[in-house]
Amino acid sequence: MRNGESGERGALGPHGTTRAPEPLRVACILDGTADAECRPPAVVPWLDGLAGERGDLALSVVDLAHYDLPPRYAxxxxxxxxxxxxxxxxxEGFVVVTPECNRSFPPQLKQAIDLSYDEWHAKPVGFVSYGFGCDGVxxxxxxxxxxxxxxxxxxxDAVGMDLRLTDEKFPAGGSIYSDGLVRAxxxxxxxxxxWGLALREARAARPYVA
Incomplete structure (x- = not known):
């Protein structure tokens, strides 16, 4: 087993009942280097609130603005x-929050992704994207x-937000997180x-071979 993973699913509790697996550890990677005025407001607290309502995953924030990363791998x-x-x-899983810039994603995000390799292996990744006049697809x-x-x-499934449309829809400052975005x-x-729980079990059963 690696990184302290138990790999347990459906383990028996003290009275012979099935014990729920430990919450999935999910890192929310935020391109905090982008202009705050060009990001959806409170996107991380919104995601954290949705995660907290579930009880089966624990979200932590990895804000790239807080890291002075080198230009190349050491x-x-x-x-x-x-x-x-x-x-x-x-x-054990990731949610990447990214803007769309000229039909692509920011160079700071690519730099951060490329500075790791083994750490990504055999884990699920989801995406929340946004842009003006586009939803980051x-x-x-x-x-x-x-x-x-x-x-x-x-x-x-991903979550995409067109910030231009949300500004028009909520000119007085209402929540941009519509029922459709909540469902997405x-x-x-x-x-x-x-996928995170399935891959947790798989990594615990046998090392992943890249």
Whole structure:
């Protein structure tokens, strides 16, 4: 077993009852380097609230704005790179929150992704994307290709937000998180949790071979 994973599912409790698995550890990777005015307001607290209502996953935030990452991978990660890769290693799944920039995702996010390798293996990845005049679908499609190379499983459903439309719909400052976005986030978290628990068991049973 690696990274302290128990791999238990349906273990028996003290009275012979089935014990629920430990909550899935999910890292929410936020491209905090982007202009705050160009991000959906309170996107991380919104996701954290949805996760907290479920009880089967625990969300932690990995904000790229808090890390001074090197331009290239070091043979022996130290300092903030060591802290960053440690967060990825502890996680059992990921939600990547990204803007769309010129039909792609930001270079800071690509830099952060490329600075790790083993830490991504055999874990699920979901996406929350946004943009002005688009919902980030082009950024997500490119990220799916990147994460395939890193031996992850990207979940089918994603959450996409067109910030221009939400500004028009809520000119007085109401919540942009409509029922449709809540349902989309629920589907994403459902799939992320299913794959995360299944891959937890698989990694515990046998080491992943890249």
């Amino acid at each position: 043979g022996h990660p130290a300092g903030q790179l060591h802290s960053f890769t440690g967060e990825l290693a502890r996680a 082009h950024a997500v499609e490119q990220l799916r290709s990147v994460f395939t190379e890193l031996h992850t499983v990207t979940v089918r 986030a629920g589907a994403l978290l459902d799939q992320l949790t299913w």
